[in-house]
Amino acid sequence: MSELLDLLSSAPFWVSVLRLATPLILGTLGVLLCERAGVLNLGIEGIMVAGAFTGWLAVYAGWPLWVGVGVAAATGALLGLLHGVLTVTLALSQHVAGLGLTLLATSLASYAYRVSFPRVETPPTVQTFEPMSWLPIPILNAQTPLTLLALLLVPTVAWVLYRTPLGLALRAVGENPAAVEGQGLSVSGLRIGAIVAGSALMGVAGCFLTLAAFNAFFFNMVNGRGWVCVALVVFASWRPGKALFGALLFAFFDALQLRLQQAGAGVLGLELPYQFYLMLPYVMAIVALVVMARRARVPQALMKPYRAGER
Amino acid sequence: MLRFEPRTGTPAALLLGAPLLALLFTLAVSSLLVAWAGAPVGRAYVLLLQGGFGSRFALTETLTRATPLIFTGLAVAVAFRARLFNIGAEGQLYLGALAAVAVGGLHGGEGYALSPWLLAPLMMLAAAGAGALLLLFPALLKRHLAVDEVVTTLLLNFIVLLFVGAMLDGPMKDPTAMGWPQSVAIQESLQLDTLLERSRVHTGLLGALVCALVLWVLLRFTTHGFEIRAVGSGPRAAAFAGMPVGWVTVKVALISGALAGLAGAVEVAGRAGYVTLDMSPGYGYSGIVIAMLAALHPLGVVAAAIFVAGILVGADSMSRAVGVPTYIADVIVATALLSMLVATMWTQYRMSWQWRKSAASNQSSGR
Secondary structure: OHHHHHHHOOHHHHHHHHHHHHHHHHHHHHHHHHHHOOOOOOOHHHHHHHHHHHHHHHHHOOOOHHHHHHHHHHHHHHHHHHHHHHHHHOOOOHHHHHHHHHHHHHHHHHHHHHHHOOOOOOOOOOOOOOOOOOOOOOHHHHOOHHHHHHHHHHHHHHHHHHHOHHHHHHHHHHHOHHHHHHOOOOHHHHHHHHHHHHHHHHHHHHHHHHHHHOOOOOOOOOOOHHHHHHHHHHHOOOOHHHHHHHHHHHHHHHHHHHHHHHHOOOOOOOOOOHHHHHHHHHHHHHHHHHHHHOOOOOOOOOOOOOOOOOO | OEEEEEOOOOOHHHHHHHHHHHHHHHHHHHHHHHHHOOOOHHHHHHHHHHHHHOOHHHHHHHHHHHHHHHHHHHHHHHHHHOOOOOOOHHHHHHHHHHHHHHHHEOHHHOOOOOOHHHHHHHHHHHHHHHHHHHHHHHHHHHHHHOOOHHHHHHHHHHHHHHHHHHHHHOOOEOOOOOOOOEEOOEOHHHOOOEOOOOOOOEOHHHHHHHHHHHHHHHHHHOHHHHHHHHHHHOHHHHHHOOOOHHHHHHHHHHHHHHHHHHHHHHHHHHOOOOOEOOOOOOHHHHHHHHHHHOOOOHHHHHHHHHHHHHHHHHHHHHHHHHOOOOOHHHHHHHHHHHHHHHHHHHHHEEEEEOOHHHHHHHHHHHO
16 A cells, blocks of 8 residues: 555656646547537547647658647648538538548548558657756646646636637537527537637647657557547536546546556555556546536537528 | 428439449549559559459458458447447457357367357357447446447447457467467367358358348337337437337347347357457448448448458558558548448438528528
């Protein structure tokens, strides 16, 4: 037990928690924006892969790191626009369009990677973001600027959603689109805008993996993180602050399982195959869903396509 | 904005033309990508079609690849019919494969000493049961606690794959496999027979076709099927008509999970004979694409599975010949799915563009 306490009081542990949480914070905010406007975006897994690839490719081609981040955001926005046209303008099934988008984005990124680098044994690397060692805040100064960006985006998204007319319209379009239409606002415009913005965040979440966490692009690097974000939004009851908490909690279990794996049987006196430790974060995500599902306030028009004049 | 008007009758030209346009669009997109990779576009397509459908060998390989895809496609189709979004066919497939080996495997060198006539059905039953139970859990969570099944089934895929990994390292490890993570093999008498000489097509294909036929009859001609379709097209209306909506969801979950579990058992018994962590290159996820391409029709699933399998097999051989990455197959399948969805929408609804001003005035005059 005391080893566990030592672990929890060590700074490197919390540094890794915050690092693991960063893509989840960005991705969860992205999903949250889409769903608050009433649209499920299961394209996130593929958008993260595409963002990870294009952001990395831009930096590899010699552009500055922040241009890479911008490219990843633009990639996400473009794929989001496609999702918006399919699910809002054409009112296709949001589940299927999202899964199709994930398949399309993942395969396009993998295809583009293979065409650009036909015969590489070891993945080519780039110079990644440096930690912000100039910051006087302990755990945060071991993080890259992308983590700071993610943390700052939480209050920003909350402010936009709850304190601006745009945010009010966006929330309303996820609850009662007919009423928004009645106010003379464009339901499809608001929804597509929210999907584009949210998907841009998902693209940035992806490029964190290639420009900060690692320095190269691997085929399976997103590995279900996108789906976890979809679960975290439910856990967070569609609120940005709780989304931050959920991402940190998930990252805590992810960091914990990594340490438990390294420690082997030492920590809790349990001897388990390493796969069971790897399962822990996914199991916690399901547990969190079950605990929160009853209390969650689902946007009323989520997954309901809106067609003007139809009841 | 775009306005939708349900069509009363679809013109035959549109019914044929819309999917054709979708296919042409897919062809155009993939042509651009093939050209980008520096390969001759026309030759690449010829090679792809030849590799997937153009010879006896190509056709048998395609049918072999289509077998698990028919099972997972059916699993997704029946679930989606009842609006149970089962995205977990991949995990159910792996758990089914593991259960098949648990029953039919050579544990300690020999395995259970039962007649193959008894053991073979038991093995299939175990696989179907494992898949069904795995989907039952999210279905019950959906029914009783309103937990969204999309996320739970997706997350379960990752959990199951890790569990299978642990089993292949531990209790089910093949000690003779030189450290490769693979399970013990199933007893030789349980291997499925070859259906066509000099090919890898096995009797699992017949099983898949029978399942498709049974599912079609079930959905089309029985009260169970009627309930499933009713719940799918409107759960509230179905509940109002006195149908046990929750129970129908559970029933569908059992059928869907069992079919995906069978995919795993048939793949093990018909091909390698053991479980590995890469035995399925995403058959569960492809099942979703296939079910949608087939418009959730069980017999359509067979055709769609053969189409997708042909593209996958053809892309493999085309890739070897002209150096286009095999990922082109996934791009083609994804583009075909999205454009086919749009085409289907077009055949069902008349779409017309109206400027928002007139849309708003229409609405105010209508109410």
